[in-house]
Amino acid sequence: NFMLTQPRSVSESPGKTVTISCTRNNGNIALNYVQWYQQRPGSAPTTVIYDDNQRPSGVPDRFSGSIDSSSNSASLTISGLKTEDEADYYCQSYDTSNEVIFGGGTKLTVL
């Protein structure tokens, strides 16, 4: 098994760009796809990025995902921040035994 580590919180102003990291502690980050979920207060999670960098239909192109093997991490970048982007964001991957692994979550504040 491995762990996915995210910053507990990030904040940025409306209109700016923010990047949330997700670092895998062992094994190559590129070995298994990474997903990103958005969870607004009181709501169920929704997918904003799947398979490292794919956007589901309906998710604005302000959201993008990437993988960096040099830092063994995945990143979610949100550009042109809006107040509606304020939420918790979770990265997620899986291991070779099919166990699904979530990062601890990052609270994004748009102020």
Added chain:
Amino acid sequence: EVQLVESGGNLVQPGRSLRLSCAASGFTFNDYAMHWVRQAPGKGLEWVSGITWNSGRIDYADSVKGRFTISRDNAKNSLYLQMNSLRAEDTALYYCARAPHSSVYHRADYWGQGTLVTVSS
């Protein structure tokens, strides 16, 4: 429209059992693998279990292995989670989620709204 509606959550004493259900609609249930994911109050997401379309493969998180059993009834478009020997640390909102494939549950694409399980004496 894909809909997942969980039920069965309740206040239960430690050591007791509870069975959660998830009613699926808006898609061909037996074409998809399914998950249970939980979220303790104020905490992050924790994967609990996954099951393939035909129940041919089932996996559990170590934290629930031997106590929880996932199952599905494709004729009833329903997913279940039998939870035995419940502990205080099982207190959480339990989500039913769909995997976008039939034979693997590497991610979720649709989630229900959750059902709350509280384990307390």
